[in-house]
Amino acid sequence: MTQVQWITKDRILSDLKKLGVTEGMTVIAHSSLKSIGKVVGGSVSVVLALEEAVGKSGSLVMPTQTEQLCDPTVYGGGYSEEEVQIIRDGMPIFHPDLTPTSYMGFIPETFRKQNGVHRSAHPHVSFAAWGKHAAYITDIHQLNYALSEQSPLGKIYELDGYILLLGAPTDSNSSLHLAEYKQQNTFKKEVIWDVKIAVDGEEKWTTYQDINNSSDDFSLIFDDFNRDTNYVIEGKVGEATSYLVSMRAMVDYALNWMNNKRA
Template sequence: MDQTMPHTVATLAADLDKLGLSRGDVVLLHASLKSVGFTAGGTHAVVQAFLDALGPEGTLVVPTHTPDNTDPAVWQHPPVPEAWWPVIRENTPGFDPARTPSRWMGLLAEAVRTWPGAVRSDHPQVSFAALGAHAAAVVAAHPLDDALGERSPLGAVNRLDGKVLLLGCDHDSNTSLHLAEWRQQEPPRIRTGSSVRRPDGTSHWVTWTDVDPDESDFGRLGADFEATGAVSRGRVGSAVARMMRQRTLVDFATEWMVTHRVGANESAAHS
């Protein structure tokens, strides 16, 4: 898209308003900052545009996941030698919401995480950070064994009737779809582990069992959801933006998975 003038806090906030983001909303943002295009003030300005659009009564939520703090036995991108596994488990600094940076979540998520007043959940693998009126409520509870379920920040956004905004990215980044996985009757489960920080500052490795996440069909699921007309599409800066009500998305995805995952698995078992 041609951009004759830089984007600004004001023009981005106006784009968000046109898309349907309102003052007082709770919004879970997934973003590719590069896709927004040149903005006067860079990352800082983009965050400020969201805060201006939401107002002091609104809440901005971002994923601040740490996939490098997982069991090295299952790493694939890239894998590491088996001899390294115990060294990694024993020496990785324990997750600390205040210190541990996110990984692969993008510059915008990191900017929100480190913004004055931001708070972050304490899950060592899939934490979320939030700014605004409901931020503390969103991140207050995040049990190890309900990473992306009802008791997680995703569940909190759902209870608050929040929105999901995909900014320059697609549904394979749409973390809320995992909430639908956790709602399945008997989802596949997996043993996992991470390094966590004790109150005295030392670290130790902990393990637990939770739902095994599967993003392989999120693109197809998202396309089917968009076909219902429930997604608001527009431009925020130079980025293609898709916004949707999280409850509508997750309810659709929950039923979709019953048909396309459970049904597909049963068909394969009887073939």
């Protein structure tokens, strides 16, 4: 009988350090708990290991998006007009301390609940952060153009942060959205989103402007970046194939890639 190898918090911490995560780093982590293996303590152990790796002089950031708060017609739910109206009328607004994440996984959902973690106030694409720059990264997350240079992603770029793909697929790399706002081609077009927010003390549906962000080619960008540069550090964290990358280097590369290869 094959014996299952348990992964401890100390093992995860050791693997993160081998990968290159050091104290003082600002790291945005995309993660898959299942990929890491059988973790003693589950997502709590992963969060604690990540925080210990960057230390109190560093910062840990995770996306905590809330797609479930979008207008019910956006993702083709097949609802009747009556159902759409019921959902729109009954939909709660975003509460940073209460609203759960959507499709983000166990690790970000655990992380965003922790004492000392700050969460940005965007109703659809919020980020949570812990550590030295947590308040700065999550403060004033503007409604319009929500993943631009003025967003938490832009602040991580400014801080010369790192992207950590902890067993997560390479198309989950949300930092590449930063490049989309600067690309110079017809792919960049305006879209309007419906969102429910508090306006003068009342909960109301309103709209905000953004561009048509897409991650369809993010894996291709990652593969080309990995081939063309020496910035990608690959290693195992537990059983998960993981990558540590300079955000600034990858976003700058992605901008040039998009300008040349997107229609």
